[in-house]
Amino acid sequence: LEEGARSCLLRCRHRLEEDIKPPYLMDHMISDGVMTVDEEERITTQVNQAVSLVELLLMKDNRAYISFYNALIKEKYEDLAILLFPNLPRTLTDGQKNTSDAVLSEGGVPQRPVVFVSRPELLNRVREKLYRLQKDPGWITVFGMAGSGKSVLAAEAVRDHRLIEDCFPGGIHWLSIGQVEKPDLLVKIQSLCFRLEQNLDSQSLSRPPNSLDEAKERLRFLMLRKYPRTLLILDDIWDSTVLKAFDIQCRLLLTTRNRSLTDSVMESGLDESKGLEILALYTKAKVQGLPEEARSIVRECKGSPLVVSLIGALLKEKPNRWRYYLCQLQQKQFKRIRKSSSYDYDALDQAMAASIEVLPDEHQDLYKDLTVIEKDVKIPAKVLSVLWDLEQEEVEDILEEFVNKSLLFVDNNSKPYLYYLHDLQLDFLVEQNRTQLEDLHTKVVRQYQQHYRYGPPTSGDEECLYWIRFLTYHMAKANLSQELYSLMFSLDWVSIKAQIMGPAHLINDYVEFGPILDKENSEVRSQFQEFLSLNGHQLEQRPFPDVVQLALSQPHTSEVYRQALQQAQDRARSG
Numbered sequence: 001l002e003e004g005a006r007s008c009l010l011r012c013r014h015r016l017e018e019d020i021k022p023p024y025l026m027d028h029m030i031s032d033g034v035m036t037v038d039e040e041e042r043i044t045t046q047v048n049q050a051v052s053l054v055e056l057l058l059m060k061d062n063r064a065y066i067s068f069y070n071a072l073i074k075e076k077y078e079d080l081a082i083l084l085f086p087n088l089p090r091t092l093t094d095g096q097k098n099t100s101d102a103v104l105s106e107g108g109v110p111q112r113p114v115v116f117v118s119r120p121e122l123l124n125r126v127r128e129k130l131y132r133l134q135k136d137p138g139w140i141t142v143f144g145m146a147g148s149g150k151s152v153l154a155a156e157a158v159r160d161h162r163l164i165e166d167c168f169p170g171g172i173h174w175l176s177i178g179q180v181e182k183p184d185l186l187v188k189i190q191s192l193c194f195r196l197e198q199n200l201d202s203q204s205l206s207r208p209p210n211s212l213d214e215a216k217e218r219l220r221f222l223m224l225r226k227y228p229r230t231l232l233i234l235d236d237i238w239d240s241t242v243l244k245a246f247d248i249q250c251r252l253l254l255t256t257r258n259r260s261l262t263d264s265v266m267e268s269g270l271d272e273s274k275g276l277e278i279l280a281l282y283t284k285a286k287v288q289g290l291p292e293e294a295r296s297i298v299r300e301c302k303g304s305p306l307v308v309s310l311i312g313a314l315l316k317e318k319p320n321r322w323r324y325y326l327c328q329l330q331q332k333q334f335k336r337i338r339k340s341s342s343y344d345y346d347a348l349d350q351a352m353a354a355s356i357e358v359l360p361d362e363h364q365d366l367y368k369d370l371t372v373i374e375k376d377v378k379i380p381a382k383v384l385s386v387l388w389d390l391e392q393e394e395v396e397d398i399l400e401e402f403v404n405k406s407l408l409f410v411d412n413n414s415k416p417y418l419y420y421l422h423d424l425q426l427d428f429l430v431e432q433n434r435t436q437l438e439d440l441h442t443k444v445v446r447q448y449q450q451h452y453r454y455g456p457p458t459s460g461d462e463e464c465l466y467w468i469r470f471l472t473y474h475m476a477k478a479n480l481s482q483e484l485y486s487l488m489f490s491l492d493w494v495s496i497k498a499q500i501m502g503p504a505h506l507i508n509d510y511v512e513f514g515p516i517l518d519k520e521n522s523e524v525r526s527q528f529q530e531f532l533s534l535n536g537h538q539l540e541q542r543p544f545p546d547v548v549q550l551a552l553s554q555p556h557t558s559e560v561y562r563q564a565l566q567q568a569q570d571r572a573r574s575g
């Protein structure tokens, strides 16, 4: 502990000793990792806990002081926090810590979950391997079942400023992959290239790569020339085609549930003691003090931290229900149509059902609406505010409730915050609501139409991006073919979507929904598609070109030409 901070603690020691109630403060300090459970235990047995806590702080480092300060604020001891504030340490190491925080958040590395237990052994193994990438490029794989904590582990492994400084001074970039088709993968790599190029501050942003091969070459160039000694983290890879696109001699950490992808395997299952630790954190108890059901619960969850977190959140609210939740986990009331070979869903299904059941009825319905979100897509509260027709503040409160129950996760690296489900949770919802999928998607489309009756959003914010990107997907899933034709056979929509998202997504739409569109008119579908492939590179340009002008050079028999001519005439008429 640095000099100033120490003497400040000594100065206001008496005030602190008189006023603070250590248990809650210590909880914060434990979750910041500056205090161990043993230390806490020792303090709790003392007659005067406050005195012992200050005593301990005096022996600790700057981080402990900062954590204590933050804990005071969180527990509403602002008057005491003010006393400590002038001497908050600003040493070199904190400075370094902040820069590495910035590196991580810029690269989109997710933050820790609210309840978090550290897994030092695994962590060290991953870090050790990462250190091997200091000199040479290479891959490291974290393997494990879905929901076993791979992503959390990968993110935690790079949360170490020494490692960043020593091995990856070029930065760390996170890319969630999931189960993607080629076009989606292209879009993901495009946005990665865009992110990397934007950081370079170069004057002329080059146009996005148009094919996977081109994307791979672009990425190779960027990584080799502009971002040497940078780590790419690919989260949740399903198959090897994805890996081929990243076979570019770079430094790579990937997580996967597919064992056949890995040569250097590192399992990430959770052992029993860690599961117990999670339950202890949720219920603010000591591991030794947990009831005997705790062990059985962890066993029923097969150590999956995702499932344990769901149960933990329930127990936080109802601490007397250990036996009850254990029994719920043991029930086998759900039957999955598609049972994944690598994962036993029973416990997850039971835990999800139990967590949903304790929501108020109207919130259960709102949660059900989340079934329609695509996997690996994060959404801002504003989209749900349209879907649910509620004020944004109300939506945020509801989302917070879901997050507290581990039914939903939040990425607060981004502004606005983005929310997402674990894909096993989405599997559960889709399975549960199999018969209502069409209605649920229809609701999305109807709410959108209601909200944006005067035209699509064009602000370019996260909400706008969501609608422009996924409206067609919801229409297709809702079987609203009529709506889908009129949108996709409209030059206005093409122009808006190309301007906001670039042409790749748009072309992808025509390919993906081609079979539906062709039922209406395959000629028109191919006319639009042709227009886009011919003009793709123009539509990448900024300032954005005049789409009507571009469209006028289409063959006169094309629907694209017809609409453009119409608009040109309207323009002429209105001067």
Ligand code: ADP
Binding pocket: 113, 115, 116, 117, 118, 119, 144, 145, 146, 147, 148, 149, 150, 151, 152, 153, 255, 278, 304, 305, 306, 307, 309, 406, 409, 422
């Ligand atoms: P995977 O990537 O293997 O599918 P995640 O890393 O996304 O799994 O973890 C799933 C959930 O499990 C997280 O959202 C979190 O709630 C919980 N979890 C994972 N690791 C931990 C941990 N170390 N401490 C506490 N909870 C964890």
